[in-house]
Amino acid sequence: MAGGKSKGLGSEPGVKIIAENRRARFDYTVDEKVEAGLELTGSEVKALRDGTASLADAYALPKGAELFLLNAHIGSYKAASVFDHLPTRGRKVLMHRAEIDRWTAKVRERGYSIIPLVLYFKKGRAKVELGLCRGKTHDDRRQDIKERETKRELDRAMRRR
Template sequence: MAKALISHGTVAQNRKARHEYAIDETVEAGIMLTGSEVKSLRLGRCTLLESFAQPENGELFLINAHIPAYEGASHFQHNERRKRKLLLHRREIDRLMAAVGRKGMTLVPLSLYFNDRGKAKVQLGLAKGKTHVDRRDDIKKREWQREQARVMRAKG
């Protein structure tokens, strides 16, 4: 039986991004894709690990996102890790480029999905890298919240 196509909904998530970065704000951006890339995404095949968005010549590009080749395509195959242009309004691009220019800030893709109209979108996070100490603090907070919930359940 053939695999079901994804007409809308999440194709890929970058779960590691929320662990390694402190996300300040999120932005939705369109993405320029070729036909075989869209077909591959509709099959749910994409990896956002180790990918990032980078400004270049006044535009934003998604770098190192892996979209595997579509088996049904003929000789028009795409490069699996090529730079893909992100589609945003000029004002948003300028604001994000200024934010990335600050020390330690980066744009990380959090998820890639199809919206209700069937268009491929990328959710970008404006983020700052966490240190080892920050990650440990997050773990301590999580454990403390679990312990509080456990005590509250035991009481009543």
């Protein structure tokens, strides 16, 4: 699509993006992605509907046969008062067991990390898009910047014609 946004989650019907982890694509190379559910409390869902979430330092870790999302900040919901949640508590990720086992093996053996990329509502349910990522080196970042600048120059040249 020339000049427009690429198709992503925001263009799907029934999807409302709450938070994006833009820094993740700069710091990591994303090899695989998967959509997963989250086990949330009522006050967390209400806070997400208000849009008070951040994935800045979040990551997922396998514990036993389960996967937990850690350091994801979901702000407090004022109307919950006494029944409010802790903003950065660990939240269980809902995925198929085989997929959790496969990703856990890659994390333990090959030095991958599981990073949340996008937090969104899909048909009224809170979902997280997780990426199986490998950290970028300084040279990888330089190469990405060089490719981006080259593409930008080509686009400009094509528009001048």
